[in-house]
Amino acid sequence: MSLSDALPTFLAEARGLLEAMETALGVLDGNPNDTGAINSLFRAAHTIKGSAGLFGLDHIVDFTHEMESVLDRVRDGALSLNSSRIELMLLCRDHIDRLLEVVEIGSEPDEALLTQGEELTARLRQDLPASAASPSDPIHWAPVTGDDPVRNLGSDPTEGDTLWHLSLRFGRDVLRHGMDPLSFIHYLNTLGEVRQVYTVTDALPPAEEMDPESCYLGFEIRLHSEADKQCIEDVFDFVREESQIRILPPGAHFPQFLALMQAVPEDNHRLGEILVGCGAITERELEHMLDAQARQKSDASPTSAPRLGEALVQEERIQPELVGAALRRQQEVRRRQAQESRLLRVRADKLDSLIDLVGELVIAGAGLQAQVQGQGDTALHESAQEIARLVDGIRDGAMNLRLVEIGETFSRFGRVVRDVSRETGKDIALRIEGAETELDKTVVERLADPLTHLVRNAIDHGIESPEIRQARSKPSQGQLHLGARHEAGSVVIEIMDDGGGLDRERILAKAKERGLLPSDAEPDDAEVWNLIFEPGFSTAQSVSNLSGRGVGMDVVKQAIDALRGGIEIESSPGQGSTFRIRLPLSLAIIDGFRVSVSGNEYVVPLDMVLECMEMPRDLTEGETPHLNLRGDVLPLLPLGAFFGLPKASVTRRNIVVVQWGGRSAGLLVDELQGQLQAVIKPLGPLFKGLPGISGSTILGSGEVALVLDVPGLLERVVSVDSASYLQ
Amino acid sequence: MNLVKSHDTHQESGEDNADALSQYLSFQIKGESYAIGILSIREIIQYGRVTSVPMMPDFIHGVINLRGAVVPVIDLARRFGKSATQINRRTCVVLIELPNEGGENETQLLGLLVDTVNEVVDIPPEAVLPPPAFGSRIRSDFILGMGKLADDFIIVLNVPRILSRGDMEWVNQLDHSALKADAN
Numbered sequence: 001m002s003l004s005d006a007l008p009t010f011l012a013e014a015r016g017l018l019e020a021m022e023t024a025l026g027v028l029d030g031n032p033n034d035t036g037a038i039n040s041l042f043r044a045a046h047t048i049k050g051s052a053g054l055f056g057l058d059h060i061v062d063f064t065h066e067m068e069s070v071l072d073r074v075r076d077g078a079l080s081l082n083s084s085r086i087e088l089m090l091l092c093r094d095h096i097d098r099l100l101e102v103v104e105i106g107s108e109p110d111e112a113l114l115t116q117g118e119e120l121t122a123r124l125r126q127d128l129p130a131s132a133a134s135p136s137d138p139i140h141w142a143p144v145t146g147d148d149p150v151r152n153l154g155s156d157p158t159e160g161d162t163l164w165h166l167s168l169r170f171g172r173d174v175l176r177h178g179m180d181p182l183s184f185i186h187y188l189n190t191l192g193e194v195r196q197v198y199t200v201t202d203a204l205p206p207a208e209e210m211d212p213e214s215c216y217l218g219f220e221i222r223l224h225s226e227a228d229k230q231c232i233e234d235v236f237d238f239v240r241e242e243s244q245i246r247i248l249p250p251g252a253h254f255p256q257f258l259a260l261m262q263a264v265p266e267d268n269h270r271l272g273e274i275l276v277g278c279g280a281i282t283e284r285e286l287e288h289m290l291d292a293q294a295r296q297k298s299d300a301s302p303t304s305a306p307r308l309g310e311a312l313v314q315e316e317r318i319q320p321e322l323v324g325a326a327l328r329r330q331q332e333v334r335r336r337q338a339q340e341s342r343l344l345r346v347r348a349d350k351l352d353s354l355i356d357l358v359g360e361l362v363i364a365g366a367g368l369q370a371q372v373q374g375q376g377d378t379a380l381h382e383s384a385q386e387i388a389r390l391v392d393g394i395r396d397g398a399m400n401l402r403l404v405e406i407g408e409t410f411s412r413f414g415r416v417v418r419d420v421s422r423e424t425g426k427d428i429a430l431r432i433e434g435a436e437t438e439l440d441k442t443v444v445e446r447l448a449d450p451l452t453h454l455v456r457n458a459i460d461h462g463i464e465s466p467e468i469r470q471a472r473s474k475p476s477q478g479q480l481h482l483g484a485r486h487e488a489g490s491v492v493i494e495i496m497d498d499g500g501g502l503d504r505e506r507i508l509a510k511a512k513e514r515g516l517l518p519s520d521a522e523p524d525d526a527e528v529w530n531l532i533f534e535p536g537f538s539t540a541q542s543v544s545n546l547s548g549r550g551v552g553m554d555v556v557k558q559a560i561d562a563l564r565g566g567i568e569i570e571s572s573p574g575q576g577s578t579f580r581i582r583l584p585l586s587l588a589i590i591d592g593f594r595v596s597v598s599g600n601e602y603v604v605p606l607d608m609v610l611e612c613m614e615m616p617r618d619l620t621e622g623e624t625p626h627l628n629l630r631g632d633v634l635p636l637l638p639l640g641a642f643f644g645l646p647k648a649s650v651t652r653r654n655i656v657v658v659q660w661g662g663r664s665a666g667l668l669v670d671e672l673q674g675q676l677q678a679v680i681k682p683l684g685p686l687f688k689g690l691p692g693i694s695g696s697t698i699l700g701s702g703e704v705a706l707v708l709d710v711p712g713l714l715e716r717v718v719s720v721d722s723a724s725y726l727q
Numbered sequence: 728m729n730l731v732k733s734h735d736t737h738q739e740s741g742e743d744n745a746d747a748l749s750q751y752l753s754f755q756i757k758g759e760s761y762a763i764g765i766l767s768i769r770e771i772i773q774y775g776r777v778t779s780v781p782m783m784p785d786f787i788h789g790v791i792n793l794r795g796a797v798v799p800v801i802d803l804a805r806r807f808g809k810s811a812t813q814i815n816r817r818t819c820v821v822l823i824e825l826p827n828e829g830g831e832n833e834t835q836l837l838g839l840l841v842d843t844v845n846e847v848v849d850i851p852p853e854a855v856l857p858p859p860a861f862g863s864r865i866r867s868d869f870i871l872g873m874g875k876l877a878d879d880f881i882i883v884l885n886v887p888r889i890l891s892r893g894d895m896e897w898v899n900q901l902d903h904s905a906l907k908a909d910a911n
Binding site for chain 1: 776778779780781782783787789790791792795796797799835837
């Protein structure tokens with residue numbers, strides 16, 4: 001595989017990372033100290049840089065390098081991500097996106113793009129020290145500087161916890177080697193301030209045995225210092241061999257250590273590396289401990305050697321709390337890695353061809369069932385049943401492969417809300433619910449545009465400016481709610497705002513002006529709201545730069561219709577509007593209910609079928625196609641007449657009660673043929689716009705049956721009704 | 728019913744595309760002979776199991792299942808303004824591949840309902856004459872040219888024209904009229 005073959009993979013991966021960046025920035029916008037998000041931001045930039053380097057995309061490498069440098073400083077705690085930096089990072093993200101687009105079409109970035117890149121780079125450089133540390137250095141654990149909380153703690157009156165604890169036991173021969181313990185203690189004062197020295201004299205032998213040239217003293221020292229453990233340890237470089245030096249970090253450093261632990265790269269998941277990474281122990285200590293551990297292992301049975309964490313605590317090199325935290329971090333990292341490795345990237349077309357095959361299998365299975373039914377062989381019948389059960393399982397499993405959570409799409413709107421509310425000067429909070437709701441991948445992809453449009457609409461036209469909101473005694477912050485849930489075989493997605501609601505009078509006036517309604521019509525609310533889906537319908541008095549992006553509500557409706565879904569609106573003046581999108585769970589394979597009309601077979605999606613019944617004898621088809629169903633008026637749709645089919649002579653006809661989106665109607669058919677699994681096949685461009693038919697499927701017999709478009713039929717029932725009322 | 732196939736193999740065994748360009752499949756509709764260039768033909772199948780689609784123009788005979796794909800079938804006789812094809816033992820569906828209007832590299836598979844398939848004939852390019860301005864039995868824009876055979880002329884059809892997108896507007900008009908008819 002040559003590199004150019006891998007380019008699409010790179011682009012796909014980079015786009016994924018940009019999405020991750022955006023999500024992370026969204027998190028950081030609310031909580032600037034979220035180390036997880038900072039790390040994922042850094043990782044994304046780093047990975048893009050690395051992969052871009054592989055392809056020789058120098059402009060991307062150079063740009064992401066600057067971004068990475070800034071992020072590196074953020075990660076080290078030297079910079080904080082305030083909202084202007086987040087803004088900058090978002091702009092940088094977009095810039096990378098555009099650079100990728102340029103790569104995709106195989107051209108070079110143009111002048112405008114380069115200028116933009118330079119501007120962004122200049123802004124990024126403002127956040128870097130003059131000699132910017134190369135971010136490709138191995139991760140360096142620079143001591144925290146600047147407005148770091150630890151430094152401030154030094155002046156805290158309750159500083160017991162801010163002091164280093166040094167436990168020194170000098171070797172017997174230090175004096176003979178020309179070292180004076182006192183000079184070390186003095187030297188400590190250059191790193192900070194020695195607050196307390198307690199001399200340990202336990203090792204002093206009786207006077208007659210004492211050798212004046214030996215050192216028997218130990219010291220317990222409380223040191224106030226901003227140096228890190230490594231620096232303090234370095235003081236004792238010359239005596240380390242023969243002495244026992246233990247340095248316990250101050251308790252006040254714990255939060256810092258914990259934060260740093262989170263920041264330790266995730267490929268380090270060994271306890272020692274985590275502790276060294278956050279500076280709680282030094283490399284040397286770790287080596288020493290590991291050596292000791294290895295020795296003990298070889299000495300005694302391998303299991304009896306203490307574990308690293310226990311040993312560190314025993315040797316008083318570190319507080320148990322830190323080991324505990326490091327262990328937790330270690331487990332967290334391991335868990336996350338385990339989760340990552342359980343995900344598998346599969347090419348979508350491979351998956352599609354599998355689903356196609358499963359579709360064929362379902363059809364073939366139905367054929368087999370039909371054959372077997374005619375035979376009296378019980379054993380054969382049972383085997384066929386077993387196979388049918390397995391095919392069901394395979395079908396469900398295969399369909400499940402295509403399901404993705406809608407949350408990813410939803411979280412994208414955090415950015416949209418942020419941008420648009422900034423543009424319009426509104427204060428809007430986005431609330432997301434049901435992000436884990438699963439939907440077919442194709443559906444999710446095709447939903448992105450209509451959803452974006454609805455969200456923009458809600459912000460631009462729905463939610464009022466803070467001043468108006470206050471005048472209407474509403475909280476000045478507007479609420480935008482995005483929700484998804486499963487409901488009776490369909491998925492419902494809601495976009496709800498607490499803005500001004502739709503203006504009934506204005507829509508009505510506009511519709512009458514355009515001749516969509518007779519001037520004396522008084523339609524109900526739902527009909528009025530539906531008018532906004534008419535092509536070219538706009539009541540906006542001024543065109544902002546948000547509207548006029550070329551997508552109207554009619555396009556939203558078309559997109560949702562194409563997914564065999566429906567959209568409904570609820571709105572009350574001053575309270576806000578709700579746009580409710582209802583979509584079928586799956587596009588490819590459904591459970592269907594087979595009916596026949598005048599010798600033609602049709603399939604109704606089973607999850608839209610409420611019940612079936614024989615047509616009451618006293619019901620005459622004619623002027624009032626309605627049925628009294630347990631006290632409710634049920635409109636009837638004679639399918640044969642609707643499709644213009646010749647009337648068949650059937651003794652008793654049947655009614656299939658269907659429902660969708662809160663509406664129901666009875667379909668008048670000749671015969672009920674029972675359930676089947678239907679693999680939906682598109683009918684092709686020739687049949688585009690065919691009313692009442694959404695696709696086709698192949699029956700077990702090999703014949704083609706048409707799948708009824710229940711939402712479309714219901715709409716027709718309703719519009720026919722209202723048409724007859726208007727007359 | 729594998730006329731084309733046998734000719735295909737014949738073709739592969741030596742002749743090149745240039746020869747295939749001058750090869751046409753001839754078939755009969757209502758006693759009249761027509762021809763289609765062989766390169767657009769994918770296969771010929773026996774007539775069977777057609778599902779009719781409601782509310783479509785009458786020349787759209789229905790859809791068939793071609794090994795899992797749903798393919799529309801056009802009744803050419805109806806398209807030419809004659810009475811519907813009478814289905815009998817020799818009725819065939821000629822499956823042709825057309826470039827999809829709008830789609831770049833996609834092709835659309837369509838079936839043509841014909842009374843009988845005759846044979847593959849060679850008509851060199853110079854023997855294809857321009858369509859007559861008048862006097863033919865079908866719309867002249869459906870005719871690509873008149874192929875000159877040994878003792879007769881054969882109508883070479885302009886298939887993309889016969890199945891052009893213009894016909895699909897039909898469906899939308901129908902949509903509204905159906906609704907009105909129902910409302911009344």
